[in-house]
Amino acid sequence: MKSKIKSAFEKCRKEKRPALITYTVAGDNTKKNSLKILSSISKNADILELGFPHNTPIADGGQIQGSSHRSLKNGIKLKDVFQIVKNFKKSNPLKPLILMGYYNLIYQNGENNFLDSCKSSGVDGLIVVDLPWPENKIFSNKCKRKFINFIQLLSPTTSKDRMKKIIKDSHDMIYYISMLSTTGGKLKVSPKNILKNYKKIKKLANNKNLVIGFGITIKTISSLRIADGLVVGSQLCQTITNSIKKRQNPVIKLDKLVYNLKKRII
Amino acid sequence: MTKIKKGIPLIDQHDKSYMYAGKFGGNFIPETLKKPIDDLTKLFSKLRKDKKFLKERDYHFKNYIGAPTPFIKLENLTKHLGGAQIYAKVVSEANGGAHKIYNATVHCLIAKRAGKKYIVGDTGAGYAGKMLSMAAKKFGLKCKIFMGAKDIKRQQPNVKAMRKNGAKIVPVTSGSQTLVDAVSECMRYWVANNDTTNLCVGSTVGPNIFIKICAWSTAQISRELIKQVKEEFGKIPNKLKLLNCVGGGSSAMGFWNEFMDTNAEFIGIEAGGPKKSKLHAAPLTNGSKIGILHGAAQYVVQDEEGQISPTESISAGLDYPGISPLHCFLKDSKRARYVSATDEEALNAYKLVSKLEKISPSLEPSHAFAEAIRIAPRLSSSNVIIVNSCGDSLKDKDIIKSKLGIYVR
Incomplete structure (x- = not known):
């Protein structure tokens, strides 16, 4: 059975453009709005990443920390996250959705229990920030057996040897971290250099869908458009922060932002 | 097991x-x-x-940090409590004032x-x-x-x-x-x-x-201590207790390391927080579950979902929801045991030790002294308690003043 993630990439490839992948935090800025945001941005986004918040993140920058903080303050629990996914999938059954977060929440919930909830709510993939290869071997195999994509990460510090091994254990999608940074850092490497690395990896993983994330905003997205997919996260979180400050509707603001992001890559 | x-x-x-x-x-x-x-x-x-x-x-x-740090008998405290002999390894004499x-x-x-x-x-x-x-x-x-x-x-x-x-x-x-x-x-x-x-x-x-x-670095403490103990007693005493406060656990690991294969008893003292508070920083004493914090699996104070819980302690150095995986290992293997002391007990211990002795422990080791004060009177003089006095109270001057009204050193 072909995964929805794979189908999304195939569709984009036919349209000769990268897949637009968005990241928002479940429950930001409210449980209701977070669902509304997913529904409205899914018109223009090809794959949705949804963060399940953790209060001690070791790889997130200020913007995503802010979103997670808001969400946790609203009392969001894992069951709410799955509820949001379930409700979203009711009206958007074909749109791929990836959950992203830290391992402790999965560990406390129990790996099998967590994956069962993923399955029953309709989650298509998982990114676990602090469960690198090879530590993730057992869990990623469990995911595979349940037809949930476990998305492996590569970074500029990953050696070629290691890359080959990680790629071998990857599923339909691989995430390349553009630079040494937490999420939302300013792009400190030129798009040209990022793409140079990207092409090197692509040679090792020709049949995989390789996406680039970290530091991508409306300003930089078009310069990276040859990639299979591009992830924008912090700018979305920041837009929610700003719209709350200005008493604007975050749903409308995000809808507009994602529309404009899409425009830059078609 | x-x-x-x-x-x-x-x-x-x-x-x-x-x-x-x-x-x-x-x-x-x-x-x-x-x-x-x-x-x-x-x-x-x-x-x-x-x-x-x-x-x-x-x-x-040797030349920069000043090894070895002193190993002294707390004669007055021993006399005052009238039980086990109490010693201190005065690690606060190291350059900079702590381990x-x-x-x-x-x-x-x-x-x-x-x-x-x-x-x-x-x-x-x-x-x-x-x-x-x-x-x-x-x-x-x-x-x-x-x-x-x-x-x-x-x-x-x-x-x-x-x-x-x-x-x-x-x-x-x-x-x-x-x-x-x-x-x-x-x-x-x-x-x-x-x-x-x-x-x-x-x-x-x-x-x-x-x-x-x-x-590996803090192990220097016990490399010095094991020599000093042998010099003082001619051998490692049969009934030896090594007391150390634990937050992250670095001073205790260093204090115990060379004694690992001996009969010495290890007691780690965690921060119990204010008397009536539930926001303790004592994952080992209070039976916290294993979780992932800062890149490592360990016992950690957390809620059911896995969110790390806030902790509270008068001692900033112990105010940490996690604990070294090494201490988790020592606990599960029963090589060390762990208890906690409250803010109030630590303050009282600081007061008593500072009054009776030439040393004045900071609020972190005062937690360990609190346990020494608690157990010493019940033990005979053949027991030897050594407390790692791994910090000096000077840094806590303001807190102590606000809690006790005065600061003595």
């Missing part, structure tokens, strides 16, 4: 995944940190066997070998930061210290010292604004800057290599 092997350093008793007893420690880190951590792991395993490096370390431990100088010095020596110009670290009580800034200055490295905004307010003497040493202090305003957030922020900084910068984690916590380096 979890067991400790004899004759093998505790830090090396992990499996291929760097886990102790198959469940504590490991490297739960973002991909970006895999390589810098691998590099550091390789470099450290080489340096550990490098005679020149060991000579260099010993030279600085954190060992780890800081070793990290700076490693950073020099790695060709790095910058070093960053976290700090709670401010000791780890103060020592790192001192050592960085001595070894010509630029230094940045991450410290919770709440801790900056309550540990001013150490903050001033760091600034004087030329370190940049980065206030951390996320979460509870204490040590746990400082460690997170510092790790995030390293994720983004590991190409130019070495990280010094301030205790025996974090990804495995940092636990190893830290425990």
